Amino acid sequence: MCELKCGKLSVLLTLFLMAGFSHATNPLINLKNQHVQSAKKNQVYTDRPEDCARAMSPKYFLEQTSLSKNGTTYFGNDSILISQPFVEVIARQAEHLSTHSEVCIFIAGFSDPVGSTQYNQKLSLERVDEVAKMMIYLGVLPTQIITAGYGEQPDENSAIEWSKQRRVDWYFK
Template sequence: MNTRTKLALAAAVMSTALAGCATTGGGYYGGQPEQYPSQERDVNRTQRGALIGAAVGAVAGLLSGDDATERRQRALVGAGVGGLAGGAIGNYQDRQERALRERMQGTGVEVVRQGDNITLNMPSNITFGFDESRLQPQFYPVLDNVAATLNEYSQTIVEVAGHTDSQGTDQYNQALSERRAATVAGYLSGKGVMHDRMITIGAGESRPIASNDTEAGRAANRRVEITLVPLRS
């Protein structure tokens, strides 16, 4: 199943999930929010986030969609970066995955492979301080290794996505996630990763990978994900 098909399936699952949680207690949430106490709205928000996160998990962290990926592909082709085709794609990503697993070993960064996409999950406890968008200095060597791998395997589009837990307002979390993604992308760019390869996106609190009801779950949700998508010819 290719990435476009996976995205379509994920969107369908997400739409169904959202439709299922649009009604609570017999009333329509969102159309008449004053009928619901704030605690119930918070519960509904968490449930919606969990459902959305489950839906998009099928595409291995890629959030920006086909349009943004295709724009980056055109930019790279215009810059003279060649694409991959056929069996070369899987082989290329196999080698890149091995290199990343070796270099990320013991760092706390999780390497996830799904299809031809590779996602690096970077928890905030090793990348940022609480409520911060400034990189922790001890994480510089890890990002240096990520940048070195990306420069070695240059035939990929790089999506950098920031995520938060559900503490705070939607607007604040959205802005924080965008700042964190921009910080990581800026660091990688400073280490030689071509700017035209990168897409930055903030997902705010909308893509949890764990329950926001516990501190451990909230810590897992505060993260940056870097997804590597092969450049196709």
């Protein structure tokens, strides 16, 4: 089991170092048969298992103040590239999920307030899609994944706080 997972991680890290995993047109990664749908704000897709769709609605997660995150990936300004430390974090989470197909994951993307609201919404969805694609590559079933992009969070005023807003959070259910 470890040989397969360690092998995938090794290949993933090699791809990341050679070409950058997150580049949307990377020819080394073929996800044609493993489509991740981009989410519209607060949308749940009906092609997910019924339990995932019911338990993992974006609205449900936003209302759960006591719910703890299982992981966070931070991004550079105006970027969807996943940096190496976060590749390793995602790989560890994906290993758990790939061996527990009954577990659902909700992936929520955010951006800072720099740029237009429409652009930031799109950027948050692209970040979510990159994390989801990486998890699928590492063995997570597309049906386990619910995605949502929330765009900017204009409540923070400093550029230091803005860097914390450029992120993707994920929660298991």
